[in-house]
Amino acid sequence: MDKVLGFLPFMLEGSVVTIEIFVLTLVLSLPLGLPVALGSNSRFKPLSFLCKLYVFVFRGTPLLLQMWFFYFLFPMAFDWKLQAMSVVVVTYVLNYAAYFAEIYRGGINSIDRGQYEAAHALGLSKRQTMIDIILPQTMKAILPPIVNEAIVLVKDTALASSLAVIELMKATNSAVNRLTDLTPFFYAAIIYLIMTFVLTLVAGKLEKFFSRYDAKEEW
Amino acid sequence: MNRETVLEMKNIVKDYGDFRAVNGVNFSMKKGEIVAIIGPSGSGKSTLLRCINGLIGVTSGEIILTGDTGMVFQHFNLFPHMTCLENITYAPVKVKKENKEVVKERAMQLLKMVGLEDKADVYPAQISGGQKQRIAIARALAMEPELMLFDEPTSALDPEITGEVLNVMKKLAESHTTMIVVTHEMGFAKEVADRVIFMDNGVIVEEGEPKEVFENPKSERLIAFLSSMLRA
Ligand SMILES: Nc1ncnc2c1ncn2[C@@H]1O[C@H](COP(=O)(O)OP(=O)(O)OP(=O)(O)O)[C@@H](O)[C@H]1O
Numbered sequence: 001m002d003k004v005l006g007f008l009p010f011m012l013e014g015s016v017v018t019i020e021i022f023v024l025t026l027v028l029s030l031p032l033g034l035p036v037a038l039g040s041n042s043r044f045k046p047l048s049f050l051c052k053l054y055v056f057v058f059r060g061t062p063l064l065l066q067m068w069f070f071y072f073l074f075p076m077a078f079d080w081k082l083q084a085m086s087v088v089v090v091t092y093v094l095n096y097a098a099y100f101a102e103i104y105r106g107g108i109n110s111i112d113r114g115q116y117e118a119a120h121a122l123g124l125s126k127r128q129t130m131i132d133i134i135l136p137q138t139m140k141a142i143l144p145p146i147v148n149e150a151i152v153l154v155k156d157t158a159l160a161s162s163l164a165v166i167e168l169m170k171a172t173n174s175a176v177n178r179l180t181d182l183t184p185f186f187y188a189a190i191i192y193l194i195m196t197f198v199l200t201l202v203a204g205k206l207e208k209f210f211s212r213y214d215a216k217e218e219w
Numbered sequence: 220m221n222r223e224t225v226l227e228m229k230n231i232v233k234d235y236g237d238f239r240a241v242n243g244v245n246f247s248m249k250k251g252e253i254v255a256i257i258g259p260s261g262s263g264k265s266t267l268l269r270c271i272n273g274l275i276g277v278t279s280g281e282i283i284l285t286g287d288t289g290m291v292f293q294h295f296n297l298f299p300h301m302t303c304l305e306n307i308t309y310a311p312v313k314v315k316k317e318n319k320e321v322v323k324e325r326a327m328q329l330l331k332m333v334g335l336e337d338k339a340d341v342y343p344a345q346i347s348g349g350q351k352q353r354i355a356i357a358r359a360l361a362m363e364p365e366l367m368l369f370d371e372p373t374s375a376l377d378p379e380i381t382g383e384v385l386n387v388m389k390k391l392a393e394s395h396t397t398m399i400v401v402t403h404e405m406g407f408a409k410e411v412a413d414r415v416i417f418m419d420n421g422v423i424v425e426e427g428e429p430k431e432v433f434e435n436p437k438s439e440r441l442i443a444f445l446s447s448m449l450r451a
């Protein structure tokens with residue numbers, strides 16, 4: 001038991017890397033999804049085709065395949081020897097942006113045409129209409145699927161272990177190997193659960209915030 | 220174009236694909252004038268209003284406007300994520316770059332005019348349809364348009380609450396707001412309009428003073444339309 005506890009700091013260090021992957025991916029892919037969503041909706045055909053192709057490819061192939069592909073691509077094509085961690089982040093950001101783009105697109109397309117007409121009648125620019133009128137109204141609808149993806153992401157971080165990034169899963173595996181004891185798996189499970197639990201708490205708060213304006217229909 | 224003219228339409232045609240929704244409309248309006256447009260469903264009334272405010276382009280013809288237009292829709296189209304006050308102040312501040320405090324003061328006066336000062340900080344979801352439409356009118360007026368367009372402003376409302384919206388519009392009429400009102404409220408058109416236009420199949424079939432149009436209709440189609448309205 002003490003021996004197992006001895007590996008805990010090592011696993012916690014791994015957890016920090018896991019959180020790093022998680023946060024970097026979210027912070028970069030959440031905004032990146034938006035131009036892709038708007039591009040997919042664009043009336044300029046080549047642009048919408050490219051955006052849709054991008055989403056199709058990144059949602060339709062395994063994350064692991066994409067990761068290995070970039071792992072070999074960068075050194076071969078650009079002569080960059082990227083750190084494994086950078087490859088992981090680049091892949092995850094591209095992959096998750098594709099998912100978020102589709103979520104955004106669904107949200108934007110669910111807004112009533114009358115909102116665009118009212119905005120136009122008041123003289124708002126397209127940009128003002130999108131930023132101040134349409135997007136804020138999509139928040140409540142897109143939040144649950146985004147949270148879903150974020151929870152999947154917590155678990156997807158474990159795939160980075162295949163590139164020798166020492167995140168929680170990799171750290172746990174080596175602990176198990178050296179101890180020949182399965183307890184680290186339970187510790188790891190608990191740490192992952194704590195992460196997803198915190199996520200649902202934050203999501204609940206956000207959901208409350210974004211539904212403030214449709215409170216109770218009195219009529 | 221007369222100095223007093225605020226809108227002039229010359230031979231307006233609007234096609235949707237190969238369907239002609241408006242088929243050669245000529246029409247002009249003077250400042251302070253109140254025009255009611257009546258006509259059966261699908262006759263091109265909404266299409267005409269949309270052409271006037273540029274929501275859709277015309278297929279051919281010319282529209283001359285001397286100022287901005289404001290529009291009130293059948294389904295209100297308030298911004299649900301903004302309070303009633305924010306709905307009114309947003310465009311003057313963000314589009315016309317007016318001073319926030321000045322706009323807010325004007326918005327409060329408009330809220331008072333439509334009888335909803337107490338709803339300033341309430342979200343649209345929390346008020347009734349009639350109240351929503353009164354807020355929508357205030358929102359359009361806040362931009363100080365030269366011409367107000369109303370597209371069946373009471374059609375989505377229960378009959379017993381259309382009155383509160385019509386009363387606000389009568390107030391505007393008394394203060395000589397220039398407006399075009401597409402409506403099925405024949406009583407309102409008769410009482411408030413200076414001129415009534417009857418549209419059918421994308422053309423103006425008859426127009427004139429309310430008394431003339433309602434009491435002495437000339438065309439078969441208007442006679443049929445008016446009797447169908449009486450039955451409804
Ligand atoms: N976006 C569109 N695409 C194709 N056809 C359209 C479109 N909008 C309207 N139309 C058609 O054009 C005709 C005129 O429509 P419009 O909405 O102007 O009629 P309306 O007089 O306002 O009728 P209502 O009293 O029902 O509101 C209708 O036959 C309608 O089906």
Ligand SMILES: [Mg+2]
Binds near residue numbers: 264265266370371
């Ligand atoms: Mg209509």
